Amino acid sequence: MSGESITVIGGGLAGTEAAWQIARAGIPVTLYEMRPVTQTPAHHSGDLAELVCSNSFGAESLDRASGLLHEELRRLGSIVIQVADKNRVPAGGALAVDRVMFSKELTETIASHPLITLKREEVKTIPSNGVVVLATGPLTANTLARELQKFTGMEYLNFFDAASPIILGESINKDIAFLASRYGRGEAAYLNCPMDREQYLLFWRELCNAQQAELKDFERENATFFEACLPIEELARRGEDTMRFGPLKPVGLVDPRFPHKKYYAVVQLRPEDKEGQLWNMVGFQTNLRWGEQKRVFRLIPGLENAEFVRFGVMHKNIFLNAPKLLLPTLQFKRRHTLFACGQLVGTEGYTAAVAGGWLAGTNAARIMRSLPPLVFPKTTMLGALIDYITTADSRHFQPMPPNFGILPPLDTKIRSKPQRYRAYAHRALSHLEDFISAHGLPLTPPSRVAINP
Template sequence: MTETLHIVGGGMAGCEAAWQAAEAGVPVVIHEMRPRVGTFAHRTGALAEMVCSNSFRSDDDEQNAVGLLHWEMRAAGGLLMAMAETHRLPAGGALAVDRDAFAEAVTARIRAHPRIEVVEEEVAELPREGRWIVATGPLTGSKLAAAIAAEAGQDALAFFDAIAPIVHADSIDMTRAWRQSRYDKGATEAERTAYINCPMDRDTYDAFIDALLAAETTEFHDGETAGYFDGCLPIEVMAERGRETLRHGPMKPVGLTNPHQPDVKAHAVVQLRRDNALGTLYNIVGFQTKMKYGSQKAVFAMIPGLEEARFARLGGIHRNTFINSPTLLDDEMRLRSRPNVRFAGQITGVEGYVESAAMGLLAGRLAAAEMRGEKLPPVPQTTATGALVTHITGGAEARTFQPMNVNFGLFPPVEARGGRRGRPARYKMYTDRAKADWTGWLGLRQAAE
């Protein structure tokens, strides 16, 4: 095969698309603008760098849709899931990774693949010739974003995305904080103590909310009116929705017992999750923020145990661009007006690292099949991957299209058997059906080869 697949972007989706296509025998070139052109959020020139969090969320493949997506990607030989497993950190029931080691490992595997070339350059236009996948993610370069908007005949949709701060572990006061996963979840002691917890009584919580609401924040100008993705709201925006919002969200105290005061129930708890294999860095869970740096230091110092915290990275906010995929893409993720170009990843309107990588996996397989003169059968909507791609390529209402995490609401309903069933049984039916259908689809794909 002499035709080459070109992929714009070396993030989660771009790397997974490249790996899948290359493993299918297709030569691939990844065009990655970093480190020549930096972004607000990235710190390195590594491929697949994680910027917002170090978590792939729940790894439960029987009761959780994103855990099911993990399972499907593993079954399909996904590079990112393999590297995540290799560099996994204790995180209770979640799949969290050492973000630097993970990115370095993905970069090494991609660069070592005999059919993948990485070119450090910025792509500023939508190509008219050749086979391409655009997987530039939420931080698409301004020139390419303008080219996409011009091709779409409309302004690109967008929302604001925020990242959480990271704290040096040795600056946390463990005479006030303690280690415990919620409900002691985890098979090992390391997993059951994967989080550091900082308790608040009612007065401290109320003062913290007052400070959040009064803090100086970063705002976008020049007429930008994008909203926020509900799954990644800044904490001060959550606080504006009601004083109790945070303690029923990322600061909920349930399932935790403070060993320093076992008879005192905390009113709210701030959790920190391990961010690297050494255990020297922890990120503050759910604390995405748009506060200015000075305000962050002052407000976070109000958290018991973080009074003297040193920050490896403070939080921040950036503009996140995505396209109206139900209008613009066909059922194989190709741009209707320019079918030599596919889109994959977060720019398509899926939200989250795993969802982005899954759409890269599918785009890479679809492109490789097309280049071999084959046509893959549609991915069953009963699978997590199929539910996502169906949603973005026509299942969602185009007029109200917004970024979406994978969830069981995107799946065709299951028929309860043996009388009325509760949620755990129903979710198990979803995942059992999905695994069977995904395995069947992979078998059909392999037979086609």
């Protein structure tokens, strides 16, 4: 698995993109995909880049985070987005594809590339030599997952995603929510949404009766995880006051506007980023359907217009603690010849996996060519996403989809949201163009130097 070629493990969206970018740079690559010999619990075919659930890569317009990332990837020469564009089906404003045609075409493209060797084999250990890209996704086979756990340290590989929703800061009503830390400890880091008795009881009743998402069979097997990390709706069902004595307890939280006021319950939001653009609902890991999360959590005072960047989820999802383990080049801190990408590093969603695959593949090829690996500008969606996953607070790290809340704020304030998002996209694409020209992207084989006779 070593020598002059690069090894990519996992032929999903990330691994397929990575392998293609390496081959395109003129470097031989061996791509290992265990399907169809060994299946995952969610895939159905033996094709590369199979879309496990929806056939949509998300909204297309540039004022949507997914649309901006599609466009960045087009400009970077992504093979996956190119084939998606070719196999698109009508889907309103979204980039949706004929999933069978899409995966078949990518499989043929990869398998027929002269520099790519496709091996249908489960990889059980992390190759110790050579340049390696890990792209085995949220359902990484168990033996390799255990090896990864040994390599990274037990606590740095998660097997289950029990995440709370994340809300866009600007959509929180700051006339109601107040900044304070419990017992005034440290700086006032939390946003607190206070409730009186009536508001709490309404919320509690709706939460108890809200519809849950179905667990898949392989997730039900892991349902014991829930006891350690109870969904908020389960806590609610244990009794009227259980949440008030748990994550919603009001004690020690003083509202600086009304220092003597006693609230009945308080929902706390913890900042997800340094700029305070994203807020995580503390203790709100949930298995409710997304529509129900929106309906019920908007009953919380201050969150009546909350925009959810990510809904809460509880499902099997193997992912690394990227802030602890990875550099913004997607290299492991402790072994620079080892890269990881895709859902395995805690980016969420199809397009994000392609983006990570592009970066890991390109950087793997660059180090083979003795070029410095790339760190993308944070003003691009790709750069912001990789920056987020490699610099977030490692104690609470959970996967993150592309969204505008992770981009650095604009120099000037724009009130209208669509205009602001278009301004973000304009800045991102202009910085990307500069970056592409500065680094000659995508990487192609070195041109032969003409030697004068």
